[in-house]
Amino acid sequence: MDDHGRGFDPDLDEGSIVARAQDGDLAAFEHLVVTYQDRLFRLAYRMLNDRGEAEDTVQESLIASWRGLPMLADVNAFDGWLYRLATNKCLDVLRKRSSHAENITDPDNVCSLTEAGAIRAPAGSDPAHEAEWSAQQAGLILVLNTLPPVQRACWLLREMHGLTYADIGATLKISPAGVRGMLARARHQITEGMSQWR
Amino acid sequence: MALGDIPRLGCGRSIDRIWATIDQPPTAHEQQCEQCQTARARLSGLNEATRSLRESDLRNPSLKAHPGVTNAIMDIARAEIRRSKRIRLHSTVNGTTEISEQALSSIIRFAATAVPGIHSRRCRIEVRSTADNLSATDNLSATDNLSATDNPSENTGTTASTGPHLIVNLRVAAATGIDIPRTVDALRHQIRNAIPAGVGITAGTINITVEDLYDV
Amino acid sequence: MSDQPLNGKVVTSQLIASLAARTALETPGVLRLEPTITGFVARLGPAALQNLRNAGSQNGTYRHDGVAATISDGTAHVRLDIATDIAYVALNVAEAVQQRVRESISHTGLTPGPVDICILAIEPRS
Structure with a gap:
């Protein structure tokens, strides 16, 4: 199946791309996923030192962003908000880890x-x-x-x-x-x- | 350690202050003070290591998410796609014809790409029932001088006046330096033509709000 | 509840659905049928199993991505979710689909009932 809103222009400013993703535009959201997934992965990997867990974190935070996007009030605050989702997921993983094993x-x-x-x-x-x-x-x-x-x-x-x-x-x-x-x-x-x- | 605590050297200088001026030549005090010199050396080592780690992490192909991650995310997004509300265009005993708000928005966004200096953002479309049509012109937005309601007499030109009375609320970002009123007029004109041409109904009311500027 | 005879075969809601889907896809200006949440859930949920078991029954609804067909007392009711080509007038495309689907239903011996169409996407043809 093709994505919605073809004719999507990647030269758009990020605020406009976020706004379209808020309206459910999959092509716009995919653009955001591709833009942010590696950045989030680098953060999660340096936080967790585990590839699999880092990838899970990237996936979970971007999916949470898809679900939460319509509620985001300021489109220009997207990056800070997404980093917040990812950081908190990393801290959750570490908290669970330390409750299971001794944390170094x-x-x-x-x-x-x-x-x-x-x-x-x-x-x-x-x-x-x-x-x-x-x-x-x-x-x-x-x-x-x-x-x-x-x-x-x-x-x-x-x-x-x-x-x-x-x-x-x-x-x-x-x-x-x-x-x-x-x-x-x-x-x-x-x-x-x-x-x-x- | 309290949150606001910033580590200080024996000489009273804060680590923070040395860090902030690490790229500048040492001050007179720093040239004299052994503690400051040690701290400067260590911090510039950290500065160097930080920069090199940042750059090598960026280049490192193994510090990228697996390509499958994009697909996994998009599969879920697609499965959970937010189907917008549907607007009834036409109804007879042979069946009804509806259009999703998303499909209508895509016509509007497509029309907006023809206007230089405009990036369309969120688009909400409402329908006013026929009974309310008479008072359509009363709905002028008083608060926002960039939004305006068109004179409905324009509407009866191109296509037969069929379908619901649409109220299009489009938010846009404008390029810095453009003539906003003129651009918004051109945009409204594009949309007014694109809806009958693309959907086959009249455009109704078109409210445009410039909510942001973008740099070119 | 008796089966509807057609050249010795049985006209099922599944047949009507695939006929309607094919007719829609052959109509100029239609890009594709659009799967919906309902379709997705139906594929995974108990309704999907129900559809598999009951594919041949009358007086039931058959659902597939973007198309649903119900036969009730010899009348076929169809719902189609479509994506249309931006080069066409969407409403005209929908009306052409409606007309063609009703026509092809009438060839099965069933009475064409309402054909409801929802335009879910409008895109340039790639």
Whole structure:
């Protein structure tokens, strides 16, 4: 079956694409899915360190966005809202995980994390690319995974995805000033961790 | 740790402040202070690692969702497609003919693509029952000077005046710098012609609201 | 409740549905039939099983993607959900479908009842 609203113009501004998806236009929604799925995947993978769970998170948040779109009041707030859906799903997964098993958040566990393969390049990347991974990057990923989930989310949303303090604050239910403080603490902990690791 | 707490060095400088100026040359204090120098070195290492991780994650083909994810999402969206309301066009003993609001909207959106500087957004279509038609002109929107109700005398030109009286409420984004009143008139004209040509009924009332501007 | 004879065969709601679908698809300006939520649910739910078991019964409704047919006391009632080509006037296409479907029903020996049409999408032909 073909999608509705063919003749869809991908040069539209995002607000107009979101508005059409709100009206049930599948082609417009598909455009949003394609635009955001990899960004959300990178966030979810760095939060969860598990491909399957990250893909589930991407899928669930985009489906939740399809269902919730008609209620979104401001079309220009779509990206922040979608990141909010995805971040909260990641935090839910981690909460469930920690209630099932012991959660590794202790910086002293850095070595065991290395052994557990957290530093490994994701499966499927070619050796040449793997070689590009600098020691610094590896250390960063390692220490990042020792941060408490909310702090890690805060750091990823800001540094990897460029969200505003206001959007991050709305996601994590803290004030923009609280976001600033959390980021400073995250950076402090990361630099401490990275210096210990070396 | 309280939420607002920002870690400080022994010299009293906050980590946040050093981070904010990491790309600038060190201040006089920072050149003197050993703690600041250590912190600067570490933070610029983090800055470097952050940038390189961001770039390599973007390039990394294995950090993309499986192609099947798009299909899985679209399958569910399709199965749950929001079928909009249906508008009755025609009814005889031989059967009724209806059109979905979505199908009507697509005619309207298609017409809007002919007007430069306009991106159509949400489109709501209502039907006024024949009994209400007499008072159609009373429905001028008082609050929004960009929306206007057309003179119904225009309606009786091209096609036989069949079908329901439609009230089209279209929201659009306009390109920055265009002549909005003129563009909205052109848009209304396009829609007024496109509905009879595409659907076979008269256009009724066309309300257009410019809700946003987009950059070109 | 007796079967309707047609050249020694039985005219079922399924036959009427497929006849109506084919007639609609042959009408200029019709792009396709549109599956609806009802159709989707019917495919998955108990109604789908009911349809499979009861495909040949009279006085029942047969539903498939975009088409439903009911035979009641020798009269066939059809519902069609269609997508039309933007190059055609949708209302004219719908009326042509209605007329043609009624005509093809009359060839089965049944009385053509109402043919209800809903235009669910209007698109350019790709």
